[in-house]
Amino acid sequence: MSSKILDFSNSTIDSPQFISEANLLIQALKQDFTIKKTKKLRQELQRQEPEQMLSTLGNFFDYVVDKSLPNNIEKCFSDLKDLVxxxxxxxxxxxxxxxxLPAFESxxxxxxxxxxxxxxTDQEKRSPLSAKLNTVLHAIISFLESIINAFGIADFFKPPENDMQANTKAQRIxxxxxxxxxxxxxxxxxxxxxxxxxxxxxxLLSLAALSIIYPHIKPMxxxxxxTVNWSKQIQDQTLSSSHVNTKHLDEMAKALITGKKVKSFPMLIGPSGIGKTETAKAFAWAVEKGIYPELKGKKVFYINSADLLNAPGRLEGGNKELQRLNEAMGRHRKNIILIFDEIHILCQKKNNILAEQLKTYLDDSVNGFVNVIGITTQQEFYRDIYRYNPAFARRFKQIRIEAPLDREIQQTLSATLMQKLPGVILEDQALIYLQKTTQDTFPEASQPAAAIKILSQCIKSLSETxxxxxxxxxxxxxQELDLLISEIMINSSQGFLQTSEKEQExxxxxENELKQLEEQLTSLQKEVEKLFEKREKFALLKKKVCQIAVQLGSRKNHSLGRKQAELLKEYVLSTRFLLPALEKNITAQAGSLGLRVxxxxDLIDEMIAxxxxDQRRVHEAIEAGKSDVHVREKGLSNPSNT
Structure with a gap:
């Protein structure tokens, strides 16, 4: 969402011409920037011609935004709504x-x-008390599970699968x-x-009872x-989601919902960097937000398949990671969605036993994996999965993630921007320029990954730091002062106390120059704080405008009550006057402070450069490494050099 900037005056904020154009309202301002609403003021505003009214409002908002603190803008804005x-x-x-376009139609x-x-941009924020209680509850559950794992006796009644397991069980007893x-x-x-x-x-009896009963009462x-609990990360606002093609999300949901009958799990297939993992994150977000009613309440856990190979569990005989995963889900397996990234790794010839184990769990809809999503590339699907285990491949429905259209890339970039910096000020056509330039500059890179990387660098460069x-x-x-003192200390044979008058001067x-600069910096930092407060206000105002648009836009008829009429006036004043005034003021103030907002x-070009x-330096480092290896190999092959 962008605001249209209307240039109301060529004069500066403090010029007599500017103030006179908005003098009617400026004179009515109190010290706290509320407006003294008098009958005379209302009458004078009513008498103004449209062009004069436009100038009065535009210049008044410019004046208030420039002169007042961000918190005072809202007071003044609220009063003005009642006057005009x-x-x-x-x-x-x-x-x-x-x-x-009339306000309601707009x-x-x-x-x-x-x-x-x-x-x-909307995120459900947990209260601090709720977060603390959650942490305490999870700590208690973890403690109970640790006790049961260490001393529980339910496992003693399970027959050992091999001699090593039998010895381990005997040691526990x-x-x-x-x-x-x-x-x-x-x-x-x-x-x-x-x-x-x-x-x-x-x-002893309590441990026995707890270890037997707990699996039947264990919480999610x-x-x-x-694994990584994506659902919890979404709740904690630590997992962001980009805009992706909703067609892919619908296909994933349909495959999981109907897959209970036909056993056809979704498999995301596409080139590296095309957005398969981002699509999976967007799906987790959609599930957590309840967009698919049949999947509401389910929790999504992400697994990097390579991690399952790192703990072979030799002491217990074979790789037990899938078994541990299955046991950990317990009675909640129907409400858990497992996402296996790089799933082809489990089907490689050297890991074929894991593929057989996973296939067994996929087929068991009662005590196995009920909801599974795979992620791989097309090449690795055919090379590692279809080639060595076609029966495994048949258990999945392929969902091809293809190169997005230009408009889809634009939506993804826009969503990324909204999530990371909702108060950003964006030059016209900047995202289109970003997309086209990254495509031309990095033709081998996948989109939108390349554009998102540059955009993230742009966002980082606009931070408050x-x-x-x-x-x-x-x-x-x-640095100059430290260097000066160091040089004097080194050159003086008697130490710092014996320095000459000239050196001390x-x-x-x-030191005086540094002190003056630091005083200027302290004053500047206060202005910087105000600037970023205004940017935060800008973001909140954009959100408020969107909330009003949703309230008004959902109405089917044009008849508005008093409350809706007030909202409509607020919408017009915000979109046509306050937002443009804030945007113009933030940009100008940042320029005077030497900051970017x-x-x-220009910023996009700078980040691409x-x-x-960085890529050139990486390439040079790789080539230098190859050269060093070549020299060492040559030396080893020629003993006369040693």
């Missing part, structure tokens, strides 16, 4: 823009865009008996046999070994 009728505002706007036209913006022997020996002298026997027996697992020119001068002056002069073509330089 909507019909006067719209009549004024028509004089500036002949194609002006809000309805913006409905889908606003809905999308809110879906991307011996450890448990030793523990109770120590406990009995410690309590018996203190409490006597009559009291000690029930205590020890009660602990918060953590499963070798960016250095101003003055900050760089301060850092440079500190040089140090004092450098706009993503434009940095990326090209």
């Amino acid at each position: 009728p909507l019909n006067k505002i719209e009549a004024a706007l028509k004089t500036k823009d002949p194609n002006y 809000a309805k036209q913006m409905f889908k865009e606003a809905q999308y913006f809110l879906a991307i 011996f450890t448990l008996l030793s523990l109770f022997g120590v406990l009995t020996g410690a309590l018996l002298p203190l409490l006597g046999a009559v009291i000690t026997a029930p205590i020890v027996g009660g602990v 697992p918060h953590f499963i070994h070798k 960016q250095k101003s020119n003055l900050q760089e001068k301060v850092d440079q002056k500190r 040089s140090i004092r002069s450098a 706009v993503i434009d073509k 940095i990326e090209l330089e």
